[in-house]
Amino acid sequence: MKAGSSIGEWVNERAPGLMPVYRKHMTEYYAPKNFNIWYYFGSLALLVLVNQIVTGIFLTMNYDPSASGAFDSVQYIMRDVEWGWLIRYMHSTGASLFFVVVYLHMFRGLLYGSYQKPRELVWLLGMTIFLVLMAEAFMGYVLPWGNMSFWGAKVIVSLFGTIPVIGKDLVEWIMGDYLPADATLNRFFALHVIALPLVLLLLVVLHLAALHEVGSNNPDGVDVKHGPKGNRWDPTKPADGIPFHPYYTVKDLVGVGLFLAIAAFIIFFQPTFGGWFLEHDNSIPANNLVTPLQIKPVWYFTAFYAIVRMIPSAFGTAVWGVLGMFGAILLLFLLPWIDAGKVKSIRYRGTGYKLALTLFVLAFFGLVLIGTDSTEELIPMLFGPSVDVTSVENIFGRIMVLIYFGYFVFLWLYTHLGWEKTKPVPERVTTHD
Numbered sequence: 405m406k407a408g409s410s411i412g413e414w415v416n417e418r419a420p421g422l423m424p425v426y427r428k429h430m431t432e433y434y435a436p437k438n439f440n441i442w443y444y445f446g447s448l449a450l451l452v453l454v455n456q457i458v459t460g461i462f463l464t465m466n467y468d469p470s471a472s473g474a475f476d477s478v479q480y481i482m483r484d485v486e487w488g489w490l491i492r493y494m495h496s497t498g499a500s501l502f503f504v505v506v507y508l509h510m511f512r513g514l515l516y517g518s519y520q521k522p523r524e525l526v527w528l529l530g531m532t533i534f535l536v537l538m539a540e541a542f543m544g545y546v547l548p549w550g551n552m553s554f555w556g557a558k559v560i561v562s563l564f565g566t567i568p569v570i571g572k573d574l575v576e577w578i579m580g581d582y583l584p585a586d587a588t589l590n591r592f593f594a595l596h597v598i599a600l601p602l603v604l605l606l607l608v609v610l611h612l613a614a615l616h617e618v619g620s621n622n623p624d625g626v627d628v629k630h631g632p633k634g635n636r637w638d639p640t641k642p643a644d645g646i647p648f649h650p651y652y653t654v655k656d657l658v659g660v661g662l663f664l665a666i667a668a669f670i671i672f673f674q675p676t677f678g679g680w681f682l683e684h685d686n687s688i689p690a691n692n693l694v695t696p697l698q699i700k701p702v703w704y705f706t707a708f709y710a711i712v713r714m715i716p717s718a719f720g721t722a723v724w725g726v727l728g729m730f731g732a733i734l735l736l737f738l739l740p741w742i743d744a745g746k747v748k749s750i751r752y753r754g755t756g757y758k759l760a761l762t763l764f765v766l767a768f769f770g771l772v773l774i775g776t777d778s779t780e781e782l783i784p785m786l787f788g789p790s791v792d793v794t795s796v797e798n799i800f801g802r803i804m805v806l807i808y809f810g811y812f813v814f815l816w817l818y819t820h821l822g823w824e825k826t827k828p829v830p831e832r833v834t835t836h837d
């Protein structure tokens with residue numbers, strides 16, 4: 405008898421309920437056979453999540469979550485702990501790559517209408533993951549207690565100060581002090597290493613459970629689950645479905661290989677990525693008397709941060725800007741109800757949708773740049789040195805904000821008022837074979 409099967413049988417006798425779960429989600433989960441590279445990013449997000457947890461555990465072994473010791477403990481990890489530099493760079497690069505992967509994963513949803521009925525819950529859980537991930541990354545960023553950690557924490561927590569009446573008290577309550585200090589660091593550490601990772605893991609399990617109830621969408625946006633039945637494995641299952649394992653586990657390994665090559669290149673040759681993944685000001689210890697020249701969040705937050713900056717303040721606070729920022733995220737949550745399109749995939753959608761999505765993506769990139777302030781260098785390069793940078797930057801930024809919000813307004817009108825002229829959708833998924 406083979407060793408593998410005897411272990412399998414041993415487990416099966418004692419926990420007969422496990423095998424059906426494995427079959428439901430792996431060998432008998434029939435995924436559409438036409439997945440393309442956009443479908444790599446879900447499994448890559450899982451991979452990065454595991455990387456963050458494992459490297460995080462090792463970092464925690466030598467990190468000191470106190471205002472007096474945090475900065476030095478990170479330097480100790482980088483210089484004295486065996487392989488500490490590698491673990492830290494894997495974690496810091498991993499954070500940025502997490503957002504690259506998740507943004508591409510979300511964009512796939514927009515390309516193929518994956519948020520539309522019946523996958524609204526998958527999308528809502530995904531958006532909740534995105535929110536928690538932002539909180540997780542923000543708190544992690546504060547932990548090395550560099551000068552950007554300190555000022556970043558101060559600016560971001562102060563955003564809550566714009567809430568009328570309770571704002572000021574809320575800021576103090578979050579920080580546990582009048583400025584980011586020991587108490588802030590302690591609680592951010594606790595939330596970052598245990599509370600939020602647990603929530604994230606739970607949400608990911610729910611996200612996948614919800615997806616497997618309704619089945620995956622695909623690049624044609626054709627419903628495979630309720631289409632013709634009978635494939636070579638099971639006459640009652642979708643004709644255009646193939647077992648997730650081994651077919652997509654093997655396909656996903658190709659994505660994993662490519663991704664690891666890129667990640668290794670960054671970790672070994674460009675760990676700070678020119679200040680985009682690890683900012684230069686964070687190599688200076690936190691100092692509440694020295695403000696960095698530019699206080700800006702890491703690139704993955706800058707699009708939303710730019711919205712705060714570009715919306716003019718009122719009543720002496722950035723209250724509209726903060727509302728705008730939360731509104732920008734809320735609108736993403738509401739996409740399944742904003743978009744009433746009859747067709748899911750961009751392949752068969754109207755030209756208006758294609759144009760709007762292109763503009764939306766460009767505006768998002770524009771906002772990322774505005775938020776990092778690199779437009780200060782970019783705009784004079786484009787328009788000559790004599791322009792008034794601030795005003796051009798503001799005009800450019802506000803146009804990007806309008807396009808961002810305009811996308812949702814347009815999409816609602818376009819699909820609810822029946823303006824969209826779609827192309828005929830094929831009966832079955834299309835493949836190149």
Ligand code: HEM
Nearest residue numbers: 443446447449450510513518527530531533534620621622
């Ligand atoms: C930790 C973060 C996340 C992980 C580990 C994760 C994991 C996955 C996996 C493994 C899949 C199935 C494979 C695939 O379709 O690519 C998937 C599907 C999906 N995810 Fe995520 N996800 C994450 C975040 C998000 C976010 C932030 C959103 C959107 C707001 C999202 C929306 C979706 C949707 C709509 C699907 C179904 C796609 C389709 O069938 O076309 N996910 N996710």
